[in-house]
Amino acid sequence: MSKLSNQKLKLLYLLKILNEKTDTDHTLTVPEMILELKKYNISAERKSIYDDIESLKVSGIDILCRKSKTYDYFIASRTFELAELKLLADAVASSKFITEKKSRELIKKIGSLTSNHEAKQLVRQVYVAGRVKTINERIYYNVDIINQAIGNNKQITFKYFEYTIDKKKRYRNDGNKYIASPYALTWDDENYYMISYYEKYNGITHFRVDKMEDIEITDQKCHKEDINIVEYTKKIFSMYGGEEETVKIQFDNSLLGVVIDRFGKSTITHKIDENNFAAILTVELSPPFWGWIFQFGNKAKIISPENVREKFVAFINEVMEEY
Structure with missing residues (x-):
């Protein structure tokens, strides 16, 4: 590289050096910057460095000078703290x-x-090792392809798998590809899901993105279906479907924050007594919902409708029979 070409790159490399080597606790003097530039085969004089720093400041880079025995320069603020x-x-x-x-x-x-x-x-x-992690390295590409399909209003085809008892992959649908109209991606219980219209079910369903393979975008337009994505995800507990029902549940006052976190501030609630309140919730009756209620012990009780109370009792009795 010629000396002239190096000089044209001087300003870029100076910014790179300041970004990598300085912050509020670490600074560089002008002589130190000159030495760092030499590592990139770029020579510089003190005056040119002062001019370059001023140009960077004019361009919006927040460079400050701290005066002690020397003049120490550093990047004071960045896009992210x-x-x-x-x-x-x-x-x-x-x-x-x-x-x-x-x-x-x-x-x-x-x-x-x-x-x-x-x-x-x-x-x-951060500590990464030891945490439960997905083993599908292609999930990032899956997310990208699905987003492209959503943006272009196109259907996709893909294979979908599960794990057998001996921890081997087994493809569903006899290994044949699924055809679906993707509407949105959602993150629930630390997993990515694709919410879509699936013709075989003639309705809305969801797929774990990390269990999808060989995704391809087709030329077919997505099937149009009126769906409120936010409401759909709120109703599905841990992505298990079930019969939808509006229920009235009594909670101990200490659980108000838990209910709001799960269903939002717009949830209908009213006071029962000094220690309890009631909430009107639209949920899908499924094992995850029963488990969610059960975890609160005697601090939560289904009030109505009666058929939901009976189903919950039946669920508890079924579990007790295993013991």
Whole structure:
């Protein structure tokens, strides 16, 4: 590379050096910047560095100078603060649908958004190994393809699998491809799901994205179906379907936050007495719903309708018979 070409790149490399090596706790002097530029085979004079720093500041880069025995320069603020990057890194590390290998890769990329010094804190902040993770490395490509199909209003075909008792893949539908009209992607219980219209069921259903393979976008337009995605996901507990029912449940006052977290602030509630309140909820009657109620013990009680009360009692009795 010619000396002239190197000089044209000087400003870019200076910004790279400042981004990677400086933050509020780590600074560089002008002589140190000159030495760093030499590593890229770029020579510079002190005056040109001052001019370059001023150009970067005019362009919007927040470079500050701290005066002590020397003039120390550093990047004062970035698009993401360190605390925000820690949140992102922790979310990636704890996400079950992201494989361990991909988690480490993404956290490394998140670290590139701050200085090398602060990036080390992200590595210490999170612990990936030992957490339950998906083993399907193609989930990221699956998400991308599904989003393309949704954006272009096209149907997709794919294979769908489950694991046998000996932990081997078994393809559903006799290994034949599914055909579905994708409407949205949703994240529930740390898993990605595709909400779609499935002609075989003549209605809306959902598929675990990490269990989908060989996804292809077709030329066929998506089947149009009127669906409220938010309401659909709220009704499905842990993605298990069941008969929809509106129920009235009595809760201990200590569970108000739990109910709001699950069903939202718009949930209809009213006071029963000093210790209890009632909530009107639209749910799908299924084992996950029974389990959700059961976890609260005597602090939650189904009031109506009677047929739902009976089904819950039958569910409890069925479980007790196993003991």
